[in-house]
Amino acid sequence: MTVKLSSPSLCGVKTISFLAKLIIAGSMFAPIAFSQQEQYSVHPDSKKQAGVPRGKVTQAKFADSTVYPGTDRDYWIYVPAQYEPGQTASLMVFQDGKAYVNGSTFNALDNLIHRRDIPVMIGVFVNPGVVPPQNENAQTRFNRSLEYDDMSDRYSQFLIDELLPHIERTHGVQFSIDPNLRGITGASSGAICAFNVAWHRPDSFHRIYSTIGTYVGLRGGDEIPTLIRKTEPKPLRVFLQDGENDLNIYGGDWWIANQMMQRALKFSGYELKHEWGDGGHSRKHGNAIFPDAMRWLWHSDAAEVKTHYDQCRNEAVRFLESGENWQLLSDGHGWAEGLAAMPDGTVFFTDVPASKIYRIGTDDKVELFAENTGRANGLRLGPDGLLYGAANGAKQIAAWDPKTAKRSVVAEGVKCNDLVVRHDGTVYFTNPADNKIMMIRKGSGRAVVVDNFSNPNGLTLSADQTMLFVGHFPGRFIYSYxxxxxxxxxxxxxxxxxxxxxxxxxxxxxxxxxxxxxWLVAATELGVQICDQPGRVHLILPKPRLAKRVSYTAFGGKDWKTLYIATGNRVYKRRTKLTGAQPWRAPIKPPRPRL
Incomplete structure (x- = not known):
């Protein structure tokens, strides 16, 4: 009797006998390495075939990285026979490049390109970097885990901004800049690395082949399935492979982690295929199905990788309008902040270092509203119809008439960053210079300390105006009072x-x-994070490509369903399904949340 766990749609798997599995399961003394027992027949497309033109492989070295200073690494380039110099080609990048530099990989690429199962494609096979030892008695610094297991966008910067341009300049090839024509792959830590490149840079890569992926707690990879569920879906097409006898060690359980990835990607509506086997932490299964995985990743029906809101179950469906993206409204500012909306949906914002306030009409036209604002930062509308501002350069809380731009002083001699105004005219503002939260009662003109708070920044009121929320700027908590x-x-x-x-x-x-x-909508380093009343993040909206960090959020527009954000030198907007609260009006009791 035999058991076959591999999908019947993919060929080349040699089964393991049921008796052998019983013996393995019954062993009480020493673990048996499944990776040594796995046996797979060579896929026909991985064999050299008559009449198929052969690509050319070139080896080189790269040692000029500023992202990973001091490193050098080997890389290889596969250029198919069909490539014509001066033309752009599709791209496939292989992490742990040397492991793929063999006849099987190149035969598969030759055969698949020849049969037009995949486009004319250049392969880049890159090794992780090493920092050479300083002398013969010193240890080499091995960068593999730093580069591959790291959850940040650092490796994507290295690959996209340093290595690929170097290869184009040095080897006379040209890669397509269309992310639909770019794929990336790797095994183990190379797989999580491949995924992270596309995750951080979907403008550069849309296709991922992940085998025995290390989505575990080595450098934060165990958080990826959660982020997939919470983040606005990205246009990625993912093929996952793993085996039930993969590693289960100090960092986590690879087999369970890959299943969590599959379930998270499916939950969020990604283009997805998976192939589970019974192997261990080995490249064997992934290599055996490589031609079929490539064929699925690149088949003509998937010419354009898209997001699929009709298949998505994450909160993007609840909060966002399908097909709506960030729209740039204004650019070239020193540092945009302080978004505040009028009852008609008109939005104002500050340029702090320029000491200016701008107005965005409901027609998206941007015009200068006021100058010499005293480096006004946060802005909010008050119940008296005035536009209140934290003019820290002038050490004032000021107010402007939104029709005439006439300025008045609410309080003098105060250090301030952001502010909010209640329906009763009470002003709360943050004073990060002195680590305080301050309050001005209506008409008093005098600021009083209401709490000592280290590094306070943004703040707002709950919809019912019984709570004040204050962000701890350098931390990860927003506090509630x-x-x-x-x-x-x-x-x-x-x-x-x-x-x-x-x-x-x-x-x-x-x-x-x-x-x-x-719902609380907060500007953070990671993007816009939307939280429920009990304090949990439900959705993360990544900042627009090339934008600086998100520094401010506000609802506006004619129906108050448009979300505006400031990102340093720019201001953007996008439509949502949420409706903003208006703090200067009577409080609103929101519905009871799920606990």
């Missing part, structure tokens, strides 16, 4: 748990707003 009848604060808690980048301990929690039904 209850507001007493006299306006003072109580019951401070580290309430909203925000996601932070893997290569930083700082969340850069900044300007925020809330929807009428109680």
């Amino acid at each position: 209850t507001i007493n009848d006299n306006g003072t604060l109580a019951n401070k808690q580290e309430y909203y748990y925000m996601h932070v980048p893997s290569n930083s301990l700082e969340g850069h929690l900044d300007g925020m707003c809330v929807s009428r039904d109680g």
Whole structure:
């Protein structure tokens, strides 16, 4: 009797006898290496075939990285016979390149290109970097885990901005810049590396072949399935392979981790195929099905990789309009901040170093509203119809008439960053220079300290205006206070748990707003994070490509369903299904959340 766990659609798997599996399962003394027992027949497409033109393989070295200083590495380039110099070609990048430099891989590429199962494609096979030892008694620094297991965008910068341009310049080839014509692959840590490149740079890569992927807790990879579920879907096409006897060690369980990846990708509507076997931590199964995986990744029906909201179950479907993306409204600012909307949906924002305020009409026309603002930062509309601003350069809380731009002073001699105004006219503002949260009662003109708070930044009110939310700028928590009848604060808690980048301990929690039904929408280093009332992140919207960090958020537009964000020198907008709360109006009690 035999058991075959591989999909019948993929050929080349030699089965393991049921008796052998019983013997393995019954062993009580020494573990048996499944990777040594795995046997797979060579796929027909991995064999040399008559009449098929052969590609050319060139080996070289790269030692000029600024992303990974001091490293050198070998790489190989496969150029198919069909490639014509001066033309662009599709691209496939292989991590742990030397492991793929063999007749089987090149035969498969030759055969698949010849039969037009995949486009004319250049292969780049790149090894991880090493920092050579300083002398014969010193240890080499091996960069493989740093480069491959790292969850940040560092390796994608190296590959896309350093290595690939170097190869084009040096070897007289030209890669397509269309992400639909770019794929990337790897095994083990090389697989998570491949996934992360496409995850961080979907503008460069859309196709991923992952075998025995290390989606475990070595350098934060165990968080990827969660981020896939919480992040706005990206146009990626993913083939996953793993075996049930893969590693189960200190960093995690590879077999379970790959299944979690599959379930997360399916949950969020990605273009996905998986092939499970019974092997161990070995390239054998992944190599055996390589031609079929490539054929599926590149078949003509998948000419353009897309997102599929009709198949998506993550919160993007609840909050976002399908097909809507970030739209650039204004560019070239020193540092844009302080988005605030009027009742008609008109939005104002500040350029802090330029001491200017701009107006965005409901027709998206941007015009200068005020100059010499005292480096105004945060802006909010008050119940009296005035536009309140934290003019830290002038050490004032100021107010502008939105029709005439006439300026008045609300409070003097205050250090301030961001502010919010309640429906009763109470102003709360942050003073990060002195680590304080301040309050100005309506008409008093005097600021009083309501709490000591290290590095406060953005703040906003709950929809019912009974709570104040304050971001700890360098941390990962947004704090919640209850507001007493006299306006003072109580019951401070580290309430909203925000996601932070893997290569930083700082969340850069900044300007925020809330929807009428109680969702908190916060600017963070990772992008815009949308949280429920109990303090949990439901959705992450990555910042627009080439944008700086998101520094402010606000709802506006005619129906208050448009989300505006500031990202350093730019301001963007996009349509949502949420409706913004208006703090200057009567409080709104949101519906009870799921706990």
